[in-house]
Amino acid sequence: MKVDKQISEYSNIDCLVVVAFEDETSQIENAAWSKTHLSNLLRSPAWKEFGGKRSQIITTYTSENDFYKKVILAGLGKRDKFNRDTWYSVCAKVFNVVKEQGSKNIAIPHPVLKVLFESSHWYLREFLFTGWSVLYELKKYKSQTDEDEHVTLDEIYVLLEDKPTGAIIDVFSYIEDLIEGVGHARELIASPSNDVTPRRFAEEAQKIAQNYDLNFSLITLEEARQKGMGAFVAVAQGSANEGCIVILEYCPKGLENEQPVVFVGKGITFDTGGISLKPSQKMDLMKHDMAGAAAVLGTMEIIGKMKPPRRVVGVMPLAENMPDGKAYRPGDVVRSLSGKTIEVVNTDAEGRLILCDALAYVVENYNPQLIVDIATLTGACIIALGDRVAGIMGNDLKVVSEIQKLAEDVGEKMWPLPLWDFYFDDLKSDIADIKNVGNRSAGTIIGGMFLKQFVPDNVQWVHIDIAGPAWAEKPWFHMPKGATGFGIRTFLEITRKLKF
Numbered sequence: 335m336k337v338d339k340q341i342s343e344y345s346n347i348d349c350l351v352v353v354a355f356e357d358e359t360s361q362i363e364n365a366a367w368s369k370t371h372l373s374n375l376l377r378s379p380a381w382k383e384f385g386g387k388r389s390q391i392i393t394t395y396t397s398e399n400d401f402y403k404k405v406i407l408a409g410l411g412k413r414d415k416f417n418r419d420t421w422y423s424v425c426a427k428v429f430n431v432v433k434e435q436g437s438k439n440i441a442i443p444h445p446v447l448k449v450l451f452e453s454s455h456w457y458l459r460e461f462l463f464t465g466w467s468v469l470y471e472l473k474k475y476k477s478q479t480d481e482d483e484h485v486t487l488d489e490i491y492v493l494l495e496d497k498p499t500g501a502i503i504d505v506f507s508y509i510e511d512l513i514e515g516v517g518h519a520r521e522l523i524a525s526p527s528n529d530v531t532p533r534r535f536a537e538e539a540q541k542i543a544q545n546y547d548l549n550f551s552l553i554t555l556e557e558a559r560q561k562g563m564g565a566f567v568a569v570a571q572g573s574a575n576e577g578c579i580v581i582l583e584y585c586p587k588g589l590e591n592e593q594p595v596v597f598v599g600k601g602i603t604f605d606t607g608g609i610s611l612k613p614s615q616k617m618d619l620m621k622h623d624m625a626g627a628a629a630v631l632g633t634m635e636i637i638g639k640m641k642p643p644r645r646v647v648g649v650m651p652l653a654e655n656m657p658d659g660k661a662y663r664p665g666d667v668v669r670s671l672s673g674k675t676i677e678v679v680n681t682d683a684e685g686r687l688i689l690c691d692a693l694a695y696v697v698e699n700y701n702p703q704l705i706v707d708i709a710t711l712t713g714a715c716i717i718a719l720g721d722r723v724a725g726i727m728g729n730d731l732k733v734v735s736e737i738q739k740l741a742e743d744v745g746e747k748m749w750p751l752p753l754w755d756f757y758f759d760d761l762k763s764d765i766a767d768i769k770n771v772g773n774r775s776a777g778t779i780i781g782g783m784f785l786k787q788f789v790p791d792n793v794q795w796v797h798i799d800i801a802g803p804a805w806a807e808k809p810w811f812h813m814p815k816g817a818t819g820f821g822i823r824t825f826l827e828i829t830r831k832l833k834f
């Protein structure tokens with residue numbers, strides 16, 4: 335799908351989208367742009383019927399002289415009940431109607447958004463992203479059939495009053511860069527684990543590095559063993575698909591000495607639970623246990639294109655968690671890179687084991703300004719916050735809350751959880767320095783608490799648990815069913831906007 339910027343002449347528009355608040359349709363009628371361009375529509379019976387009610391969608395055809403073939407009227411409901419989540423659901427609905435109707439392109443008039451909203455660029459940006467996002471499908475694994483021949487939406491136009499301004503151009507180029515990276519990440523996440531093994535993931539990362547001039551490096555399993563990454567190696571050793579750690583670095587010229595922002599993503603290409611085997615029901619979904627690593631890779635790809643003035647490193651520990659003759663067992667004690675020994679009580683709490691070595695490696699080697707890790711870490715996070723919301727924790731509450739705000743602005747909901755010292759009591763081991771699980775309570779916090787032990791307090795660190803929003807059982811807000819790519823947009827905001 336393409337977002338077209340150059341629609342100065344209005345022609346060949348299949349479908350025009352007009353939105354309005356309930357009982358405020360006169361706002362549209364009185365706007366100068368609509369008076370000139372929508373006069374037929376505003377006189378039509380469909381417009382009279384349209385009251386702007388929440389969820390109301392009317393498709394109408396007006397005169398043949400119009401510059402569009404048809405119009406979709408979409409109601410926003412009462413203004414005082416309206417919020418940004420309503421916008422996402424209205425947009426999603428519009429695009430689903432468009433898909434059903436088989437339109438080739440759709441157009442949204444920016445002048446209408448300007449009449450309705452103070453921050454019209456936000457509404458435009460999210461309309462465009464939602465359009466691309468909800469229509470996203472992974473077709474790679476299906477054979478072509480005749481059914482696939484129906485018309486699909488391939489262009490979204492934005493109608494402007496004048497030549498595009500700086501802010502509009504920024505929206506377009508942001509969306510163009512964004513959707514490619516998010517699309518790539520979604521494809522990796524949704525692809526089955528017989529395709530996306532650690533090695534294959536690493537190859538994709540290498541391709542992206544070549545395309546966008548990022549520095550690529552790889553720590554093999556053997557190198558990880560030699561370096562003393564005993565926790566990572568323990569998880570990886572049970573699989574015939576060899577694990578590895580991929581590191582991508584983006585460094586603008588002259589910033590070689592700047593402290594980088596480092597993103598670390600959990601990359602378990604399949605999580606069987608290991609010897610602490612998971613039940614078979616829904617185990618297939620554990621192909622998405624690398625969504626954290628995919629979010630980091632997607633972010634690095636987009637950063638490679640956007641070229642922001644900041645040094646950024648992405649670290650992706652990749653492994654498959656399998657039961658096997660060589661697999662690690664419950665009760666094993668492993669020595670992590672930090673020197674801390676870990677008693678593995680449950681081999682299904684593997685994410686924190688690969689992450690703790692990655693975190694220690696970053697602390698030792700990169701002098702980071704901020705580390706943000708992202709992981710499908712605990713099922714408990716879904717119990718606590720539901721499947722549309724990520725848990726966010728860290729060692730500096732101010733940064734946690736700033737990131738939460740940045741995330742909200744791009745439609746990614748995160749909610750803070752505490753990491754008070756007393757929670758550590760649950761992680762005390764009789765035999766080693768720390769256990770990898772607590773008892774059943776506060777599962778998500780305990781996961782965060784475990785990771786916290788591997789980052790010194792003077793290094794700013796944030797942990798984001800995306801066990802819920804990484805995968806959508808059904809579509810929500812601007813997300814499609816399946817892999818979402820959750821986290822990428824927030825990481826871009828961190829890179830572009832977080833002040834230190």
Ligand code: BES
Nearest residue numbers: 623680682683710711712713714771801
């Ligand atoms: N990958 C899972 C967490 C998960 C569950 C992600 C559901 C997405 C959806 C993780 O490795 C895991 O198995 N965690 C255990 C932790 C427990 C053993 C402390 C869990 O959530 O049960």
Ligand code: ZN
Nearest residue numbers: 605682683684
């Ligand atoms: Zn697990």
Ligand code: ZN
Nearest residue numbers: 602605623685
């Ligand atoms: Zn896992």
